[in-house]
Amino acid sequence: MKKQLLLLLSALLLFVTGYSQEINQQQKNQINAVNMNEKKETNSNVKNVSNVSSKPDRKTKKLRKLHEKHLANSPFKKTLQMSKSERKAAGIPPNKYLEQEWELTMNPQTGKVDIENLRVIRDNLSKERAQAIALGRTPGDGSDNSWIERGPNNVGGRTRAIIFDPNDPTYNTVIAGGVSGGLWKNTNISSSSSTWTRINIPENLNVSSITYDPNNTNVFYAGTGESYVFGDVSGDGLWKSSDAGLTWTKVFGGITGNTFFQSSSSLTVNAPSGIAGSYPVVPTTAFGTTLSSSLTNDIVLISDDTPPTSDGCDGILNGTALNGKIALIRRGSCTFVIKVKAAQDAGAVAVIVMNNVAGAGPASMGGTDPAITIPSFAVSKETGDILEAALASNTVNGTLNTPATGVPSGFIVPGIQHINDVVVKNNGGISEIYVAAGDTFYSSSANATYQGSTTYGVYKSTDGGANWTLLNLPLTASGNKHCPNDIEIAVDGTIWVSTTNSWSFGNGGGKIFSSTDGGNTFVDKYTVTNGARTEIEVSNTTANKLYVLSEIDAVAPSTIEITMLVTNNGFSTAPTVLTLPTGNETREITYGFTGQQAFYDLMIESDTSNDQILYVGGIDLYRSTDGANSWVTISDWTSNVHADQHAMTFKPNNSNIAIFGNDGGVYYSGNLSATGTPATARNNGFNVTQFHSVAVAPTGATGGNLVNDYFSAGAQDNGTNYFASAGPGINPSVESQGGDGGTTVFDQGADKYYISSYVYNVNINYRSTAGNVRAISNDAGSAANGAFYPAMALDSGLDILYTDYSSGTSYIVRRYTNLKSGIVGRTSITNALLTGSPTALKVSPYTSGSSTLLVGTKNGKLLRVTGINNTTGTWTDITGSGFVGSISDVEYGLSNDEIFVTVHNYGVTSIWYTSNGTSATPTWLNKEGNLPDLPVKCILQNPLNTNEVIIGTDLGVWYTNNFTASSPSWNQSYNGMSNVKVPDMDLRNDNKVYAATYGRGVFSGSFTAVSLSNGDISLNNEVKIYPNPSKGILNVSIPSYSGELKINLFDINGREVLSSSESFSIEKSISLKGLESGIYVLKLQGNDGFSYTEKIVLE
Secondary structure: OOOOOOOOOOOOOOOOOOEOOOOOHHHHHHHHOOOOOOOEEEOOOHHHEEEOOOOOOHHHHHHHHHHHHHHHOOOOOOHHHOOHHHHHHOOOOOOHHHHHHHHHHOEOOOOEOOOHHHHHHHHHHHHHHOOOOOOOOOOOOOHHHOOEEEEOOOOOOOEEEEEEOOOOOOOOOEEEEEOOOEEEEEOOOOOOOOOEEEOOOOOOOOEEEEEEEOOEEEEEEEEEOEHHHOOOEOOOOEEEEOOOOOOOEEEEOEEOOOOEEEOOEEEEEEEOHHHOEEEEEEEOOOOOOOOOOOEEEEEEEOOEOOOOOOOOOOOEOOHHHHOOOEEEEEOOOOOHHHHHHHHHHOOOOEEEEEOOOOOOOOOOEOOOOOOOOOOEEEEOHHHHHHHHHHHOOOOEEEEEEOOOOOOOOEEEEOEEOEEEEEEEEEEOOEEEEEEEEEOEEEEOOOOEEEEOOOOOEEEEEOOOOOOOEEOOOOOOOOOOOOEEEEEEEOOOOOEEEEEEOOOOOOOOOOEEEEEOOOOOOOEEEEEOOOEEEEEEEEOOOOOOOEEEEEEEOOOOOOOOOEEEEEEOOOOOOOOEEOOOOOOOOHHHHHHOOOOOOOOOOOEEEEOOOOOOOEEEEOOOEEEEOOOOOOOEEOOOOOOOOOOOEEEEEEEOOEEEEEEEEEOOEEEEEOOOOOOOOOOEEOOOOOOOOEEEEEEEOOHHHHOOOOOOEEEEEEEOOOEEEEEEEEOOOOOOOEEEEOOOOOOOEEOOOOOOEEEEOOOOOOOOEEEEOOOOEEEOOOOOOOOOOOOOOOOEEEEOOOOEEEEEOOEOOEOOEEEEEOOOOOOOEEEEEEOOOOOOOEEEEEEOOOOOOOOEEEEEEOOOOEEEEEOOOOOOOEEEEOOOOOOOOOEEEEEEOOOOOOEEEEEOOOOOOOEEEEOOOOOOOOOOEEOOOOOOOOOEEEEEEOOOOOOOEEEEEOOEEEEEOOOOOOOOOOEEOOOOOOOOOOOEEEEOOOOEEEEEOEOOOEEEEEOOOOOOOHHHHHHHOOOEEEOOOEOOEEEEEEEEEEEEEEEEEEEOOOOEEEEEEEEEEEEEEEEOOOOOOEEEEEEEEEHHHOEEEEEEEEO
16 A cells, blocks of 8 residues: 655654663563463464465565564553553653553554644545535444444543533533543533533544633633643644634644654754755764764764674774764664764764664664763764765765754644643733643654644734734743743733643743733743642632642652642742642552642632632542641542542632532532532533443343343443443443453353453453453462553353463463353463464354454464464464554454454554455455545444445544445544544444444444435435524425425434424425524435435524
8 A cells, every 4th residue: 555644743652762672681581570370371383383374575574574673662662561650750641541552553664653644634524524425324324324322421531621601690501621522511510410412613622621701701712632641632722612612613723734853953064065054963862972062073984794784783894984083874773872882982973873764753762881982863864865875975074063952852743732721811801812832742662753842832812813922931941931831810910820841841840920911021920849730729809819739849758749839929928838638548648639640630729709718639629718727628539529630610609619620520519618528420421431442242142131232331541331221322331340441342142241351451350241240360370461451352152251461572362261150261372473462352253162263463463363262272374465563453254254454553554354364375455445544443344235344443433335346435434423533343243333432432323234326315416404504493495305204303412302204395394493502413314215414503
């Protein structure tokens, strides 16, 4: 496949200074020690190993090797195995799932995650939808065959943005934003039975802040992105609604161009004149010395005695020429320290290492060698090629310059994605919008990537967001910009701004600035000692009174990571240090009430009428009525309010009522002063849950004492959700297992059980639909192995569970037997063909009496294992010659011969198929067709029409109804569910499909055998719906149709709000009186399969 890739980059987490190109001995020792106390069967006997795949071409081999190198050098190789305390010490957020996703989706060519591709594709899709005509009958191919939202309607998700709607005079309406699930409205928040409806903003937009214009309460502003979590949640700037949330447009920020590379360090080429100029270079800090002053000298290409001769990995031949010069070396197979040390031994005064990967920028050089005493720098392949070509016929002279101030080194994603805060000030009738635009940092095995590093700061608009001005905050001591975190407008109109550490430069946190002239000038008012992320709260009654809650770098022997202060005079004198609440857990007592997560959980608010009443949130919530002299705990995540507090808003005119936002969604307190009564959940219909797996029981297993649907789903932060006897539409769930809900699978026999899990093969449980629970993995030998969410497959016929149990470079499939009774068998199985950790597992449903297991791996292999149910199995390599990347899903079609494979990564062929999977040499076909370059997570074939196939991607579900074509045409199944990431799908035996979304809960739809005809399309073209927008009356005109017509109207959440069936001829009027203003979908169904849908706007 040839794809026109964007030279873009946006990875997921973690600052790294560099990683060596080899596994250190300590890691090897740890790997060798894995599972020494448990039974381990290893069989590399030749008779059990068969490689029948055809040979890949040279280009594919090279790309596979490069992918292996990027995986080996993954910045998350170590961190995925860290405990929470270890991650805190390293400054790493708790969300390991996204680190796992980073490794799986990286572009094998560049070692980067091209997440910006999704933005381009998303924009194109929004334009195409208005013209889309359904061509097949897969779920979601039209609104008459829509995905149906299934829930949960009682579980929320991470929420940072909440406000009471100022347009509701009773202040009983609340607007809330899900970090991965868009914006929602609840019109009766005081009622525990109230429900949420989704607002018409892109449903997976990552909303993190929201406010309204005090001069026009119909105008809302929503900020997106979550910079606190290392760029886990990328945003898309600031969005505005001028009609109280009915419609939204982006007014500020977003990605504004292609990613480019820049560096604070540079090489100035002085000669020859043909290439003279400035080139970016990246100095290594892992070994050697830093450049204290500019260094000018000739540049000499190293030459060794083994091809390729310019990589410096073997005996140096031109030591005399290198002596006293700057050595130029090509990146190659040996470590960076070997190259640089060889050049130093030859007398070089500095080293420039050229990358060998086009478009990847300079390599991030790692390693250790205290004997290296010269500086070294990395350049891109393109820069290296220029230098090397010039050296063929010229002397090249250059100057290595010291770093410039205020310029980060790495790939820069231009624009503003992360909005840390947004406020609107009423300045004499003029609405002044202030935005705290943040930055974030990603890293990859080869490159660092920044978002917002050149554009972060405080911005102001006085014309509704049409034009913006960057305001000038004082610079840091090192000359860099301060990154704003929180903006507050004091009762006297003073603008207060607090800061957080910039990801681009690693400093600037803990500052508090103020402006009394509308942001024209800011004064440095206070610096929190060792401060990082800093939240401020201004008094609503007293000017110059501020509370400060700041994350700090603890100074030994103290381990407390937060401090709280108050000033009554705008910091004219030193603020008073306040008492912190004490939590009831060891981590809260040791580190403070934020429990090692102050960068993530940090909230402070004061009563709007009495600033002595304070509320703070970390893991739990606390209240003080005496200005923080004493505290009362008002929530406990183990028994009432969900953990990880992010936001709080008081009800206008009644500060004893408030709403809270946390990782579990929205919580409401109708009486804050009754501290013994905790807030209660308000998550009915607030479907922003981040699921990554789903499993459904067959219809046969739901007979007898079981009715309706039974399915389970694993949720980030919200456990394993179990849906028992779920009826049509949205349903509640029960959290059958807490923590991070791991992978889940449902038995497909008549046994009526499912498997729930936590992470790393920890706490795997058998759970029957009758409520019986049995531990599967709870033994002394069950180490925390495998991926964060390990691949898992269940042989329902034999009741055997298979999981990924890899550790380091020990690649393992684990077999669990005797799931229902007796002593659980736990066997770790390896094989010489298994050279990467399993990322997709599938048991054949067509083999009885033994297990045939398909194993897809992180390094792009597909292996078939027969007889693995009671032996180590016979392993066969059936990898396609064109496979590159990490396998995301493996599924069977209608027989063992039909196999479907999908791949996680950007920049590769992501869909493969074979119709002779059991043959000695399976023939694999590329089925990607016109699908854009985006990660594909899962795949299912329509058993009723095998030419129809659906896939789950990072931008929803896509379908094709011409899969057998050499180049299938893919379309998005957007109805009811569109751009949300779909990590997993499961097919029930009655052809109903269940989809897990990462941010919008679980959906279901049905495969059918019917397809739309050309006549249907012709009749559809005659339909006219008017007026649209409508003020309450809607006319339906179909000149060529008469007969029975069924009319249904759905809101944007898929809920039916109007239904009728009657005789129709040519034209009919429909009354929409009594419905709320908003977006609806009109669905018409008539004789001979006629079906039509259209979006309706009700004003």
